[in-house]
Amino acid sequence: MSRFDIVTLFPETFSAVAEHGITSRALKQGLYQLNFWNPRDFTHDKHRTVDDRPYGGGPGMVMMVEPLRDAIRAAKESAGADSSGECRVIMLSPQGSKLDQQKVIELSNISQLILVAGRYEGIDERLIESEIDEELSIGDYVLSGGELGAMVVIDAVVRQIPGALGHQDSAEQDSFSNGLLDCPHYTRPELFEGAAVPEVLLSGNHQLIEQWRLMQSLGRTAERRPDLLQKVDLDEKQHKLLQKYRQRAKNYP
Ligand code: 4HQ
Numbered sequence: 001m002s003r004f005d006i007v008t009l010f011p012e013t014f015s016a017v018a019e020h021g022i023t024s025r026a027l028k029q030g031l032y033q034l035n036f037w038n039p040r041d042f043t044h045d046k047h048r049t050v051d052d053r054p055y056g057g058g059p060g061m062v063m064m065v066e067p068l069r070d071a072i073r074a075a076k077e078s079a080g081a082d083s084s085g086e087c088r089v090i091m092l093s094p095q096g097s098k099l100d101q102q103k104v105i106e107l108s109n110i111s112q113l114i115l116v117a118g119r120y121e122g123i124d125e126r127l128i129e130s131e132i133d134e135e136l137s138i139g140d141y142v143l144s145g146g147e148l149g150a151m152v153v154i155d156a157v158v159r160q161i162p163g164a165l166g167h168q169d170s171a172e173q174d175s176f177s178n179g180l181l182d183c184p185h186y187t188r189p190e191l192f193e194g195a196a197v198p199e200v201l202l203s204g205n206h207q208l209i210e211q212w213r214l215m216q217s218l219g220r221t222a223e224r225r226p227d228l229l230q231k232v233d234l235d236e237k238q239h240k241l242l243q244k245y246r247q248r249a250k251n252y253p
Contacts, residue, residue, distance in 0.1 A: 002032035002108075002161055004154055005075040007068070008117040009050060011036035013147050017154050026164040034154075037075045039067035051120050060121040068116075068123065072131045075114045085111025089133045090153070092117055092146030096135030099153065101176035103136070107153065108160035115153060117146030179232040181225060183216035211241065219245030 006014065017023040018034055026032060039050050043064075050068075051061035072089065079087050088110050097103075107113060116123070116132065128135070138149040158164050160171050175182035186197045200212045218241055221229045234242065 003112045005035045005114045037071040039071040042067040042070035079112045087112040089114040091132045092149030093135045096137040104156040115150040117150045119145045180217040181221045183213040215241040218242040
């Protein structure tokens with residue numbers, strides 16, 4: 001059983017994953033659980049204050065320490081009480097290591113993930129040191145809060161849960177599952193604004209089609225993401241297909 005415990009001031013925003021598409025269907029099938037812990041519910045003052053001023057001054061606020069700490073601890077206690085599997089506390093942050101498919105697969109093997117989505121300028125460093133196991137970034141840009149990052153983690157991890165994808169889809173068929181970019185896709189009409197569907201896809205020869213798709217994946221990865229291609233060991237057949245792609249690219253400039 002996969003369980004996500006999300007520490008957030010904005011639990012409603014997670015309707016994006018809870019109420020739409022594959023992640024919603026998997027939730028309704030009971031393939032995973034979502035729980036929310038709102039620091040505002042752990043305040044004690046009349047105004048339910050969740051932010052505080054930064055030492056040293058400057059613009060912006062920091063998450064107030066005590067409500068956030070108590071929300072994280074409540075998430076840990078409820079999760080810990082629930083089962084024996086591994087639990088990891090992850091905070092979304094541009095200072096974290098970059099999320100990739102390898103990390104997604106690693107996370108999919110952990111039964112309980114506590115995702116801490118901060119707001120404002122961030123979280124007191126001492127709270128990070130005492131309560132957070134790992135900082136993760138979804139990319140080198142600045143978001144207004146960790147919620148979108150947490151939703152990205154949930155979406156990508158849920159796709160790895162057996163049964164979450166429709167029976168004709170499979171996580172093994174996704175881009176990146178073999179370390180390569182996806183091949184191009186086509187649907188009707190056969191001729192669209194003067195552009196034809198590659199003939200091989202109309203051939204009915206499934207072995208040839210599979211070969212063409214692998215060649216396209218290799219070629220596009222080489223052209224667009226050489227950094228990804230460096231990480232995969234190509235076998236003899238894949239080397240030949242990449243050569244063939246490059247030869248063709250020369251012939252049709
Ligand atoms: N944040 N990847 C939360 C991000 C971010 C990212 C900025 C995290 C604001 C409060 N999160 N703080 N990039 O931009 O995950």
